[in-house]
Every structure is written in structure tokens, then in C-alpha cells.
Amino acid sequence: MKQKTMRFSVLTEKGHAEVRERPLPEIGSHQVLVKQLACNICTTDYGQWLGLREHQGYPMAGGHEGAGIVEAVGEGVKDYKPGDYVAMAYDGCGECLACRQGDVLHCKDAASLKSKTEDGYLGAFGFADYYVRNTRSLIQMNPALNPSCMAFLEPLATVVKGLKKLRVQPLETVAVIGAGTMGLVNAQAARALGARVIVSEIMEKKIDTARGMNLEVIDAGKEDPVQAVKKLTGGTGADAVIIAVGADIANKQALEMVKETDGRILFFAAGYPAPRLEIDSNLIHYRRLELIGTYAADTIDFFTAGNMLNTGAVDVSGIVEPVKYKLGDIQKAFQAAATPGMYRVSVLLNE
Ligand SMILES: [Zn+2]
Ligand SMILES: [Zn+2]
Incomplete structure (x- = not known):
């Protein structure tokens, strides 16, 4: 069954996130359709919600600590098949010097950070029920892990x-x-x-x-x-x-x-x-x-982090807050994440 639209959270101004719908992008040759299961709220996410990081811009379709399951693959995809679990790494143009050296965060293009989608959104669309992603921006995860724990790949x-x-x-x-x-x-x-x-x-x-x-x-x-x-x-x-x-x-x-x-x-x-x-x-x-x-990570670090999570060498289950939020509860989720003393607040995107 092919999805035609996606639901996603967007931060429209300080203190206000809402859920919107837009057409799901077509799956390109080296892309996969990800049914996104969990996305955790990073300090940079709730910082913007609190008005501390407004330089990030609006409308922000954010969320970069995400994980999910591959539902369909483009014709050129070799490494992934439907049913594989994946977590999000950084994505860039894949061609500039920074990308080729693994420093994707400093991509000249930085599609997910600086430029907007055709319909005007910033962000990596982590807080969305479905999204189409480039295979180069994903790391394979151990299906035995809880998706909220897989989502610790980036941190x-x-x-x-x-x-x-x-x-x-x-x-x-x-x-x-x-x-x-x-x-x-x-x-x-x-x-x-x-x-x-x-x-x-x-x-x-x-x-x-x-x-x-x-x-x-x-x-x-x-x-x-x-x-x-x-x-x-x-x-x-x-x-x-x-x-x-x-x-x-x-x-x-x-x-x-x-x-x-x-x-x-x-x-x-x-x-x-x-x-x-x-x-x-x-x-x-x-x-x-x-x-x-230090700040951010290089491509190689995502592979090491994936191994540490997948083998259990690092176990983050104790630092995911037990109360989970659905996509429709995004405002409450930001509120909780911004409360002092909280560990990672996880948003479950397909519940
Ligand atoms: Zn983060
Ligand atoms: Zn680049």
C-alpha cells in the first residue's frame, strides 16, 4: 500500500508547533520510503521552541534524532530492503568537498539545514509519520532495539x-x-x-x-x-x-x-x-x-555509534523518558522536553 501524503510537525513561531499534511515525495533511485517510528526531541529542537535558538528559522519541520523501518526502496538501492530498521544520520548534497570528506553538517548545500523545500519548509522532517530519505543519510539498526533508543544514533x-x-x-x-x-x-x-x-x-x-x-x-x-x-x-x-x-x-x-x-x-x-x-x-x-x-559528528562517527547501540555497548534505555507522546501531542512533547531535569522525550510517530 503506497502512502500518498505525510503528516508532520512544524514549528511556526516560538512556542507553537502544529501538525500539517503535505504530499509525500516520490522515491528517487537512491532513496527509501521510511515509516518513521520515533523521533527524540533534542536540546536544539526545544531550544527553538522556547525562543532561544530562533536563528534556526521558520517554518521549521525539524527533528533529527529519528528512527524507523524501510517500507519501499528506489530502483538503484542495493543496501536496504523493506523491513530494515534505520536511524537518521546527517544528509547533504553528497557531492561537495565537505560531504565527500564526511563533514556533512558543513555541506555547501546543507539541504536539510539552510535551504527550504519547494513548499517552503526548513528541517529534516524527523517529526513526520513517513518520509523519503537518501540511503547515504541512514544507518542500519538492530531490530531488537526500541525505536526511541535507535533514535540516539545522532547524539x-x-x-x-x-x-x-x-x-x-x-x-x-x-x-x-x-x-x-x-x-x-x-x-x-x-x-x-x-x-x-x-x-x-x-x-x-x-x-x-x-x-x-x-x-x-x-x-x-x-x-x-x-x-x-x-x-x-x-x-x-x-x-x-x-x-x-x-x-x-x-x-x-x-x-x-x-x-x-x-x-x-x-x-x-x-x-x-x-x-x-x-x-x-x-x-x-x-x-x-x-x-x-567538539560539536556534531562526521559520517564515520555514525557508523561507530550504530555499532555501539546495535551491540549494546551503549545502552540508552535508561535515559528515554517513560511517557511517550504521539505526533498529535507535539506541543505537550515540547513542553515536557523543555522541563528542567528531563531526559530525552520521544515522539512516537505512527501510533
Ligand atoms: Zn540532536
Ligand atoms: Zn554537500
Whole structure:
């Protein structure tokens, strides 16, 4: 049975998302029709809904953390067949230098980010019941996983990119500041690479979730996280620190809990307003500190992230909020996602 139209969510202005219908695009030669099962609400999605990221533009048919099942394939498709489970990676023109080097987010064309569809929409149409996608923008997923967990492919890929830049080695100690969604994805992925991971967090719910993942956790409301990391590492400090919450205090703690010489700090999170980093540059020199930034992911990182999810090396089932929302509840879903202390809110698109 071939679908003729698709239902999708569109953000028309700050605080207002609605469901619309449009004709479903034809399936091109290297494209597949995806019955989309789940799309999770990213910080960048609800940030725009809150009015914090309006530079992204309207009307935004967003959602980029999605997963679903292939329902039909174009005539040139070799790697996918109906019934395959897939999750979304980035999509670009596929031909420019950035795309060919795997840095699809910086595609000159960036179809899904900067240019509009013929009918005037921005976005990757993650919050849609059906969509036609280029095969190069998909990663095959293990059918045994819950679709809301498959949808962690993109956030995990950004973590893989960051850990690569941080050069985490087996048996190193990595401290993660913040046990929010991305803090815990970082923690699990660093552990999967063989590191000893220590997580610092203030909020009780998040401390419990981190402990539920068998992570070493510092209750930063009860003890000084810098002293605690020192104590747990015999006075040395962490080999590397991942800042997974955008805040001045987190920046300050990272500089103090990383080991004295040759320590590395990864700036994983952004914050609004932008956090400040105060440092005497002589210290970067004498301590041989490395301050490393990261954002987004390259194509290769999506494959690594897919393997980590598909094999269970990273298990995100504990950081999907149990209350699920349907496409028609998109306003309520954004509201929930924007509530402090929430893990990923998942929208189920075909229920
Ligand atoms: Zn995201
Ligand atoms: Zn391109």
C-alpha cells in the first residue's frame, strides 16, 4: 500500500508547533520510503521552541534524532530492503568537498539545514509519520532495539566524535561533569572504550539514573566534586574531563579536577547565556593543558555509534523518558522536553 501524503510537525513561531499534511515525495533511485517510528526531541529542537535558538528559522519541520523501518526502496538501492530498521544520520548534497570528506553538517548545500523545500519548509522532517530519505543519510539498526533508543544514533555520534578528539585510552580515568542525557551518553561511550568513568551531578534523579547504569557517581550537592575526583584517583586527578553541562562552575571545576600535567578537557556542552572560562594562559603552558572543543559528528562517527547501540555497548534505555507522546501531542512533547531535569522525550510517530 503506497502512502500518498505525510503528516508532520512544524514549528511556526516560538512556542507553537502544529501538525500539517503535505504530499509525500516520490522515491528517487537512491532513496527509501521510511515509516518513521520515533523521533527524540533534542536540546536544539526545544531550544527553538522556547525562543532561544530562533536563528534556526521558520517554518521549521525539524527533528533529527529519528528512527524507523524501510517500507519501499528506489530502483538503484542495493543496501536496504523493506523491513530494515534505520536511524537518521546527517544528509547533504553528497557531492561537495565537505560531504565527500564526511563533514556533512558543513555541506555547501546543507539541504536539510539552510535551504527550504519547494513548499517552503526548513528541517529534516524527523517529526513526520513517513518520509523519503537518501540511503547515504541512514544507518542500519538492530531490530531488537526500541525505536526511541535507535533514535540516539545522532547524539551518540556526536559523543564518538568528541571522544576521538579527546583521545580517550583504555584504563584512563575520565571525569564527566553533568549526568544529563549527553553526560550519560558520554559516560557510557567512554566506558565502552575502556576508560574508568566518574560522573559528577547535583540533581537526585540524575544521580540515581547514573548509579542505575553502574557508573561511579559523585553527589556534588554533598561533597566538593574536585576533592572527590582527587580522592578517587589517589590525589592525581582525572586524565581527561568532559564538560557536559554549559556553566561557569563546570568550567572552573574541570580545570581543577584534571591532572596537573598533560590533562585534557573536552567542551561538549553549550550554555545560554554563554558560560565563561577564566584561565591564566601561563597555566595552559606550564601544565601542558589541552582545551578541546567538539560539536556534531562526521559520517564515520555514525557508523561507530550504530555499532555501539546495535551491540549494546551503549545502552540508552535508561535515559528515554517513560511517557511517550504521539505526533498529535507535539506541543505537550515540547513542553515536557523543555522541563528542567528531563531526559530525552520521544515522539512516537505512527501510533
Ligand atoms: Zn540532536
Ligand atoms: Zn554537500
